[in-house]
Amino acid sequence: MGSNEHTTVQTPSTEPSSSSEFTTFMRAYQDMVFSTAARLAGNDVQAQDIAQDVFIKAYENFEHLRMSPAAGGWLKTVATNLSLNYLTRYRKRWRFFSEQSSVPEVPVPDESVEDLGANERRALIEEALRRLPPQQRVPLVLYHFEDYSYQQIAQRLEVSLAKVKTDIARGRAALLPVLKSQGIEGAGE
Amino acid sequence: MSDALETEVSRALREVPLRRAPSSLESRVIAEIIRREALPWWRQSFTRWPRPARAVFAVACGSLAAALLMASWPFAPGGALAGAGARSAGLWLPWARSALTLVDVARELDAALVRAIPLDWLYGVLAAGTLLYAALFGLGAAAYRTLYLNLSSAGDSRS
Numbered sequence: 001m002g003s004n005e006h007t008t009v010q011t012p013s014t015e016p017s018s019s020s021e022f023t024t025f026m027r028a029y030q031d032m033v034f035s036t037a038a039r040l041a042g043n044d045v046q047a048q049d050i051a052q053d054v055f056i057k058a059y060e061n062f063e064h065l066r067m068s069p070a071a072g073g074w075l076k077t078v079a080t081n082l083s084l085n086y087l088t089r090y091r092k093r094w095r096f097f098s099e100q101s102s103v104p105e106v107p108v109p110d111e112s113v114e115d116l117g118a119n120e121r122r123a124l125i126e127e128a129l130r131r132l133p134p135q136q137r138v139p140l141v142l143y144h145f146e147d148y149s150y151q152q153i154a155q156r157l158e159v160s161l162a163k164v165k166t167d168i169a170r171g172r173a174a175l176l177p178v179l180k181s182q183g184i185e186g187a188g189e
Numbered sequence: 190m191s192d193a194l195e196t197e198v199s200r201a202l203r204e205v206p207l208r209r210a211p212s213s214l215e216s217r218v219i220a221e222i223i224r225r226e227a228l229p230w231w232r233q234s235f236t237r238w239p240r241p242a243r244a245v246f247a248v249a250c251g252s253l254a255a256a257l258l259m260a261s262w263p264f265a266p267g268g269a270l271a272g273a274g275a276r277s278a279g280l281w282l283p284w285a286r287s288a289l290t291l292v293d294v295a296r297e298l299d300a301a302l303v304r305a306i307p308l309d310w311l312y313g314v315l316a317a318g319t320l321l322y323a324a325l326f327g328l329g330a331a332a333y334r335t336l337y338l339n340l341s342s343a344g345d346s347r348s
Contacts (some may be wrong), residue, residue, distance in 0.1 A: 023219070027215065030210040031207040032207055051210065051214055052221060056221060056225070059218075125205050145203070172198050175198065179197075
C-alpha cells in the first residue's frame, strides 16, 4: 500500500479532533483510491474529484472504519462504485458529444523497453490504458485490477456477457503492442 | 487470444504499481470537510440533521402529503367522493372546499386563455421552440467537438 509521506497539511484550529487520525488513515489509502479512480475514469482531474468524494464518505463513516480491517476493501468498493456512477451518468452525453470514429492508437516507444526504467514502463502501460475507449478500459480494469468476473462486470455495467468478453479481448488487443514491447511471452499469439 | 496470454496480461497489469495521489488531494479533502462542518445543520445532509429535527420534518412532510391527497383526490370534481361526499367532508375540512373552488377558477381561466389563442399560433410557438432548442443543442455539440475535443487531442498528442 502506497503512502504519501511527502504531503503536509496545515491543520486549522476548527478541524475536528479526530482529523489527525483521519489524515493518517487517508495517507495510507489515498494512492490506492486515486489509482482505482484514475484507471476507471481515465481522467486524472475527475479521479481527484472521485477520490475526494470517497474520502468525504470515509470521514462520515470513520467511526466504523478507523478500526476495521476491511477499511481498504470498503474504500476500494466505494471508489469503484463512484467511478462507475460517474461513467454511467455521463455515458450518453459523452457518446453524443465525443463519439470518435477511430480508437486512438496506443503509443509504443521507439527504444527497447528493456532500456526503460520501471517508472517509464508503468507510465507507458497507464497511458495505454488511459487511451482505451471507456467501453474497453472499464471492463478490462474491472477484470484485471479489481478481480471482477465476466459475469459480475456484465451485471454491473448492464451489458451482455458476450459484449464484456469482446470488449475485454479488444482492450487486450489494443494493449498488445505495448505488452509485446515489454517482452511478454505469448503476446504475439 | 489464448488463456496463456490472458494470464500474462493479467500478471503484467498487476505488476503496475499504484499511482501516487496528487499532493493536493489531502488538503482538498480536509478543506471540504471543514467547509461542510461549518455549514448550519439544516444545510447539511439530511442524515446529519438532529434527530428531533428529522422527526419533525418527516411528520410535517407526511402531514402535508396526506392533506394534499385528501384535498385533491377524493373531493375533486369527478372524484369518488365528489358531490355529497365533498359536501359532508366540507363540514370537517372547510378549507378543502375553498381550495377546490380556487383550483376550479384557475382551471377555467387557463382553459379560457387557451381558447382565446388561435390553435395555429400554439403549434407555431411549439415548433419554433423545438427548432430553437435543437439548433442550440447542435451548436453546443459542434462547438464542444470543434473547440474542446480538438484542443484536448492536440494536448494528448503533445504529451
